[in-house]
Amino acid sequence: MQRTIRTRGESVVQGKFLEELSVGQTAELVRVVGEADIEAFAEVTGDNNPVHLDADYAAKTAFGERIAHGMLSAGYISAVLGTTLPGPGAIYLSQALRFKRPVKIGDSVTARATVTEIDAAKARVTLATVCLVNGKPVVDGEAVVMVPRKAA
Template sequence: MAGKSIDEIVIGEKACFSKTITEGDVYLYAGIIGDLNSAHINEEAAKKGIFGKRIAHGMLTAGLVSTVLGMKLPGEGTIYMGQELKFTKPVYFGDTVTATVEVSEKIRDKFLKLKTVCVNQNGEVVLEGVAMVLPPKKEAGK
């Protein structure tokens, strides 16, 4: 099922996705990308760091935004063109993060600009930014 075309999307429309970040998620992500920073994978070293315990990779959190864009709004067939990000708080193992995107602008009836925010289970913003996407084309006959 294809996602929404630009003609089907309205300014202010929102979608979200939530996930509890596990130790396994962090280890798998670290192994895939090769970022074995002790802040993520070494409990003893992380205890001595600024956060006092292990944290998830910021880009793992940002990946939840990608899930919303590619699976919900605009949805399947969307091409992620760019992202500005600011990481505002750490994400700890066991945190439930909700990524929300909100359509803020249509550009030349071709691209969408979306506000992107991730919050933890306490409602604290852990990531904020702006994404640019190319939504899927309208299916023929629709």
């Protein structure tokens, strides 16, 4: 039994209870990073590093062009956890991240989460997390979330 939640935009999001999860379950989403995404992220966070926003500056860096904020890519992991696996009601407890490669404007990012451990006593779930561009990891890590139980 999944929980159905309506979001602000009235889309329906399905969530899973702790008892519905199993090791190996995987979910993912795909997003193309646009210039507007990078600018909006900078506006919201205040991270105005010119490597993200200034093409002339970025051209002189090791990247040779503007790149997305690492946490923008990591945010796609949060979207997977909050909307799909486990979904609404899951509460982030921790997230370890390793930034492997830059993400550029126009890159298609696949964010994936896979259940690796379930601690039923504490209602905690550990997930391997990764963001991929062209099949190569750009961000990887591990998340721990608290997941709602079914009502008795």
